[in-house]
Every structure is written in C-alpha cells, then in structure tokens.
Amino acid sequence: MTDSAPDTLVTDDMIERKGVWGSERVSPPISESDIRKWAIAVYWPETPPAIFWDADYAAGTRWGSIIAPPDFNPFAWPIVTPKDRSAKADKGPKEKPKRRLRGMNGGQVETYGVPMRPGDVITMRNRLRDWEERETRLGLTLFSYSEMEWHNQDNELVKRRVSTGILY
Amino acid sequence: MAINVYFEDVNVGDTIPAWSRKTDFMHWNRYAAVNDEFIPIHMDDEAGRAALNEQGAFGMGNLRYAYIVNALQDWIGDEGQIREIGCQFRAINQKNDVLTVTGTVTEKLVEDGEHRIKLDIDVVNQNGDPTCPGHAIVTVPARS
Numbered sequence: 001m002t003d004s005a006p007d008t009l010v011t012d013d014m015i016e017r018k019g020v021w022g023s024e025r026v027s028p029p030i031s032e033s034d035i036r037k038w039a040i041a042v043y044w045p046e047t048p049p050a051i052f053w054d055a056d057y058a059a060g061t062r063w064g065s066i067i068a069p070p071d072f073n074p075f076a077w078p079i080v081t082p083k084d085r086s087a088k089a090d091k092g093p094k095e096k097p098k099r100r101l102r103g104m105n106g107g108q109v110e111t112y113g114v115p116m117r118p119g120d121v122i123t124m125r126n127r128l129r130d131w132e133e134r135e136t137r138l139g140l141t142l143f144s145y146s147e148m149e150w151h152n153q154d155n156e157l158v159k160r161r162v163s164t165g166i167l168y
Numbered sequence: 169m170a171i172n173v174y175f176e177d178v179n180v181g182d183t184i185p186a187w188s189r190k191t192d193f194m195h196w197n198r199y200a201a202v203n204d205e206f207i208p209i210h211m212d213d214e215a216g217r218a219a220l221n222e223q224g225a226f227g228m229g230n231l232r233y234a235y236i237v238n239a240l241q242d243w244i245g246d247e248g249q250i251r252e253i254g255c256q257f258r259a260i261n262q263k264n265d266v267l268t269v270t271g272t273v274t275e276k277l278v279e280d281g282e283h284r285i286k287l288d289i290d291v292v293n294q295n296g297d298p299t300c301p302g303h304a305i306v307t308v309p310a311r312s
Contacts, residue, residue: 037202
C-alpha cells in the first residue's frame with residue numbers, strides 16, 4: 001500500500017451500485033401529535049403556525065387538513081437502530097479506501113411534492129446516483145451524489161433529496 | 169386562510185422578513201427529541217471538543233435547515249408552498265449563536281401552472297458570517 005496519489009477515488013463497489021435503488025423503508029403512520037411536537041421544536045420558543053396543529057383552522061386552508069412542515073421526519077425513532085439499517089449502505093463509497101481519505105458534506109438540494117399529512121405512511125428509498133471526479137486545490141477530489149426519495153401511500157412524490165458528498 | 173403575499177406584489181430584489189433564533193441546548197435538545205438526533209457532539213461539550221470544536225457542543229445542520237423552512241413558510245403563508253431548498257453547510261452553529269435566515273428574490277416565473285419565486289437564501293450568525301448559503305423556490309397565490 002502506498003500514499004502516492006491514486007488515479008481514481010472511484011471504487012468497484014461504487015460502479016456496481018451506481019443508479020441502483022436500495023432497499024425501501026416504510027415509516028409508521030404520521031400522527032397529528034408527531035407533527036405538533038416537531039413544529040414546537042423547530043419554532044421554539046415561539047408558537048408554531050396553526051396549520052401544523054389546529055385541525056379546525058387547517059380545514060379552511062387550501063390543504064383542508066393539518067400538514068407537516070416539509071422538513072418533518074417521519075422516520076425518526078425507528079425500532080431498528082440506524083447502524084443496522086441496510087438503507088444506510090446505499091449512501092456513498094463503502095469499500096475500504098486504499099489510502100486515508102477526508103470527507104465533507106457538500107450540501108443538499110431538496111425538492112418537495114405533496115405535503116405530508118396525519119395518517120400518511122411514507123416509503124423511502126436511496127441510491128448512489130452518480131459522481132464526478134476532478135482535480136481541485138485539495139488534490140484529486142470525488143463529488144458523489146446520493147439521491148433519496150419519499151413517496152406517500154398513494155405513490156405521490158413527497159420529497160427528493162440529492163446530497164453531495166466530497167472525498168479527497 | 170392566511171395569505172401573506174401575492175405574486176404580483178413581489179419584486180426581484182425584495183428581501184424576506186428576517187427570521188432569527190438564539191440557539192443553545194434548549195433548542196438543540198428539543199430538536200434531538202423529535203428527530204431522534206441524540207448525537208454526542210450536539211449534547212456534550214467534551215464530545216464537541218473531541219471533534220475539534222474548541223467551544224464544545226454545536227448545533228445540528230438539520231435544525232439550521234428547519235430555520236430556513238420556517239422563514240420561508242412564515243413569509244409565504246399557508247396558501248404558499250416551498251418547492252425547493254438547496255444549501256451548503258459552511259460554518260458551525262456555536263452555542264448562543266444568533267442565527268438569522270435571510271432571503272432575496274432573484275426571479276419570478278409562472279411554471280407548470282404555479283406562480284413561483286426564486287430566492288437566494290442564507291443563515292448568517294451574529295458576526296454576519298454566512299453559514300448556509302443556497303437557494304429556494306416557493307409558490308405563492310396570485311390575485312388573478
């Protein structure tokens with residue numbers, strides 16, 4: 001093994017997994033209380049908007065019911081702990097690198113479809129979408145793009161997130 | 169029905185109302201409780217220092233993202249909708265930082281039957297440091 005600069009940071013494992021959706025995870029049904037607690041936490045110490053907790057008010061809006069903030073996470077508090085979830089293995093390189101690499105979170109873009117509502121059951125899937133590799137001031141740098149999709153029980157898109165991982 | 173802003177009343181260059189929070193364990197612990205995010209670097213000063221942040225524990229990127237969502241949602245009101253947010257986490261959210269979400273309108277367009285507004289966004293701290301630059305797309309109601 002050597003620390004000399006490699007020709008590529010792309011691993012065989014990445015090539016094998018490129019574009020392949022991993023196993024799906026299904027959330028428990030979303031409750032009004034889940035949404036209310038989330039809204040209180042992210043708006044703390046101020047009162048969150050009524051659309052997130054007042055069913056009577058929400059009925060008079062275009063949505064017709066309470067909705068969740070778009071960043072609401074229905075997958076919080078799983079029975080199976082994250083380190084055991086196979087879906088986690090769908091993100092980024094997992095093959096042991098030939099030299100020590102440093103990593104950074106390069107940011108994310110989330111697009112939103114229909115809002116989440118009480119009673120919804122959300123299905124999530126992940127894949128390593130693609131990557132690009134180029135020389136930067138950090139040396140050979142790999143930008144990998146992981147994609148996550150959430151759909152509701154009617155197969156409507158709720159959210160798509162593309163996250164950028166940076167390895168150098 | 170709360171309509172905060174109409175498409176016709178928005179102009180390129182407009183800024184959204186600033187949305188601020190002074191963040192500390194009271195905020196981070198509540199967020200950890202709902203997002204199941206009890207990670208030592210956000211809970212414990214020693215763990216934060218072990219992660220090379222001299223000031224100790226630091227805030228979650230996900231909560232900073234939530235503040236962006238809140239600022240946009242409060243501006244567009246309940247009849248609007250957030251369609252897209254993109255951002256990069258550039259700086260650490262230290263304890264007692266005052267984080268302020270900013271947004272400036274960059275474009276207006278009618279697309280797929282929706283009245284959409286594009287914005288440049290950021291979350292700046294009390295020193296004016298940009299900690300989370302990015303963009304957003306929202307829809308708002310139109311008068312006509």
